[in-house]
Amino acid sequence: MSEWGWVAFGFSVAYGSVALYVGWTAARVRRANRLLKDLTS
Amino acid sequence: MMSSLVISLLLPPEQIQGHLSKMLFVHVPSIYLAYVAFGVTLVGSAAYLATKNLKWDRLAGASGEVGVFFTGLAILLGMTWAKPTWGVWWTWDARLVLTAVMFFVYLSYVALRRAIPDRVMRARRAGVFGVLAIVQIPLVHFSVIWWRTLHQPPSLTRPGPIQMDGPYVAALLVAVMAFTLLYVVLINRRIELSKIEAAIEDAFLTTDTAVAGAAVSAPRFDRLEDDDV
Numbered sequence: 654m655s656e657w658g659w660v661a662f663g664f665s666v667a668y669g670s671v672a673l674y675v676g677w678t679a680a681r682v683r684r685a686n687r688l689l690k691d692l693t694s
Numbered sequence: 695m696m697s698s699l700v701i702s703l704l705l706p707p708e709q710i711q712g713h714l715s716k717m718l719f720v721h722v723p724s725i726y727l728a729y730v731a732f733g734v735t736l737v738g739s740a741a742y743l744a745t746k747n748l749k750w751d752r753l754a755g756a757s758g759e760v761g762v763f764f765t766g767l768a769i770l771l772g773m774t775w776a777k778p779t780w781g782v783w784w785t786w787d788a789r790l791v792l793t794a795v796m797f798f799v800y801l802s803y804v805a806l807r808r809a810i811p812d813r814v815m816r817a818r819r820a821g822v823f824g825v826l827a828i829v830q831i832p833l834v835h836f837s838v839i840w841w842r843t844l845h846q847p848p849s850l851t852r853p854g855p856i857q858m859d860g861p862y863v864a865a866l867l868v869a870v871m872a873f874t875l876l877y878v879v880l881i882n883r884r885i886e887l888s889k890i891e892a893a894i895e896d897a898f899l900t901t902d903t904a905v906a907g908a909a910v911s912a913p914r915f916d917r918l919e920d921d922d923v
Contacts, residue, residue: 663716663717670770678887
């Protein structure tokens with residue numbers, strides 16, 4: 654793989670992982686909010 | 695984050711590593727944020743043990759999880775950088791091994807928090823763990839100075855003049871700032887999640903729910919006596 658190929662792969666891993674973690678955290682907050690609403694309604 | 699990405703990619707290639715050196719702008723901020731996150735875990739843990747206020751425990755727990763994510767990311771990015779420069783994905787180098795140990799130690803911290811249902815006991819035990827585990831950070835950081843390693847020594851924090859060109863230093867600082875802002879956003883969301891989880895625990899405790907024994911009826915001895923007769 655060329656130098657640019659490795660750089661593209663590394664940056665994809667970095668930014669992709671960050672996007673996944675941010676999305677997963679937001680999804681957990683939404684799910685917990687829904688559960689709390691069900692329990693208290 | 696996008697500014698950091700654009701600045702990093704527009705920089706000219708480095709003399710020895712060429713464009714591969716651009717991995718610096720994601721690898722270094724990741725491990726720096728892991729240090730910051732575990733430092734905040736230490737502060738939160740110590741503050742909880744001193745004050746017994748659960749808000750500090752929530753901060754420590756949230757930061758511990760975010761720190762594990764960034765440590766894992768730093769290891770992955772380091773491996774991606776190592777393959778084209780060293781020729782291997784992994785080697786049993788002191789820096790690499792100690793970073794992996796730090797990852798597993800803090801992963802255990804997260805697991806410990808999930809294993810204890812009682813929030814006060816969880817906060818106390820995780821607090822002690824969070825204080826003791828900080829010893830990992832100087833071990834990881836100074837491993838490249840204390841031992842002969844394949845991993846290069848620190849670029850900015852080593853004694854003496856900085857051996858990096860101005861544009862590279864500026865781009866690295868932009869990347870570090872971008873990742874720090876990301877950490878602030880993540881930690882806020884994670885603390886919000888901890889508060890909701892605490893409210894759910896409270897809601898469960900105050901709701902009447904059937905217990906296992908409720909499904910079992912007591913034996914009717916009077917009927918048994920009638921049948922026997």
